Amino acid sequence: MSGTILTADEISRFWSKIRKAEPGACWAWTKEVNNKGYGRFTIYRHGGRARFLTHRLAYQLTTGRLLGSAVLLHSCDNPPCCNPAHLTPGTQADNVADSKVKGRAVAPPIRRGESNGQCKLNDQKVIEIRRRCANGETQRALAKEFAVDPALIGRVVLRKSWAHVGDEAGQAETGLSEDERRAMKRRAARNRTAKVTA
Numbered sequence: 001m002s003g004t005i006l007t008a009d010e011i012s013r014f015w016s017k018i019r020k021a022e023p024g025a026c027w028a029w030t031k032e033v034n035n036k037g038y039g040r041f042t043i044y045r046h047g048g049r050a051r052f053l054t055h056r057l058a059y060q061l062t063t064g065r066l067l068g069s070a071v072l073l074h075s076c077d078n079p080p081c082c083n084p085a086h087l088t089p090g091t092q093a094d095n096v097a098d099s100k101v102k103g104r105a106v107a108p109p110i111r112r113g114e115s116n117g118q119c120k121l122n123d124q125k126v127i128e129i130r131r132r133c134a135n136g137e138t139q140r141a142l143a144k145e146f147a148v149d150p151a152l153i154g155r156v157v158l159r160k161s162w163a164h165v166g167d168e169a170g171q172a173e174t175g176l177s178e179d180e181r182r183a184m185k186r187r188a189a190r191n192r193t194a195k196v197t198a
């Protein structure tokens with residue numbers, strides 16, 4: 001995967017169009033979106049142009065990781081959101097599973113009525129689920145108690161969903177490791193160019 005080098009000007013133009021909120025909240029892209037609601041950022045070079053999906057760009061700029069063909073999942077289910085703490089790389093299969101858990105897929109729901117795709121978890125419940133699972137309670141029992149699909153409990157425990165909800169440690173606040181956060185600060189300080197893929 002070759003990637004495109006964005007200039008410091010392009011990077012700062014990009015970030016200026018994102019409404020950044022506190023670390024745990026959604027950061028909305030405020031400009032053009034595509035037909036699926038994802039933000040779109042365009043750069044112009046030598047009479048041509050290149051387009052990027054804004055959540056993918058935000059993730060690559062903050063983590064320094066190239067996504068290539070990997071899909072990027074929104075734990076918040078909010079397409080224009082560019083908060084890297086709400087974004088997790090995955091496979092297309094993860095994406096389909098995620099859509100089903102969230103009730104977005106075309107397939108009929110596994111349990112009619114009760115699981116209607118509405119969000120039944122909140123930050124507190126997520127923390128409690130992770131704690132109790134770590135203490136040996138089964139995911140199936142927790143799924144029953146919280147009235148959610150067992151697959152969702154699994155994703156919560158593995159931090160594939162609700163990755164932005166941290167434990168007590170400050171490190172988890174952004175879903176990034178200490179090393180990644182340090183690298184992020186260094187890059188921000190230098191305001192340098194960055195290599196990204198579409």
Ligand SMILES: [Zn+2]
Binds near residue numbers: 027081082083086
């Ligand atoms: Zn979000």
